[in-house]
Each structure stands twice: as C-alpha cells, then as structure tokens.
Amino acid sequence: MPIDPVCGMEVSEETELKVEFEGKVYYFCSPHCKAQFEANPEKYVKEEKMKHEHEMHSHGHGHKHKRHGCCH
Template sequence: MTKDPVCGMTVDDKSPHRSTHAGQTYLFCSAACKTKFEEEPERYAARAEGAGDRASRP
C-alpha cells in the first residue's frame, strides 16, 4: 500500500491509476487525482518524496 501524492489517501498497489515521472511510478486513488498530478507533477512529486510515498515499482 502507498499514499496518493495528491490527496494522501491510501492506495492499493494494484490501482489502475498510475503515472510515471522522472523514472518513478506514482499510484492514485482515482483518475481525477492522476490528472491533477499530471498537470503539476513537480508539485506533487516533491510532496511524495518528502513523505516517502512513491511506488518504486512500475
């Protein structure tokens, strides 16, 4: 389990909502959070890196 970098919700590793940025895969609770991330990936990736909420596997 990991956390959605946009809303902070816990996300199952099998979530179909995922995006890759700078070589890291991020998981999301919904398509809406994925879209927000893709609009401002640097903002949300920095938040996730600070909290250790990245998914390290594709």
C-alpha cells in the first residue's frame, strides 16, 4: 500500500492522483495533497524520511525514560 507523503495516509495504487518524482511514483489521497507535493516535492520526500527516523528515536527514548522513573 503506497503512502501519501503529504499527509501520511495509505492510498490505493489505482488512484489517478500520482506523481513521478526522481524515478519513484508517489500516490495521493486528494488533489490537494498532490498539488502540495508538486509545489515542493523535495520537501515531502525528505520530510518523510526525517519524520520516520525522528519518531523511532523519540519513541525509544521516551519509553526508556518513563520506565526508569517508574522502577526508581
């Protein structure tokens, strides 16, 4: 299932709302998201990667910290 890089929603590959960028095809849930991406595709391609790394990092850290406080 492809992910709409603008809002993060799962979208169908059958949608006509798609854009090819740097050899990859991105799919969108709405014409609004597609327009946002087309206006600045590099921003969304980079943000998707950064957001993923950040979420994994902050989740691990927050969980560890909370458990430490609880046990102590």
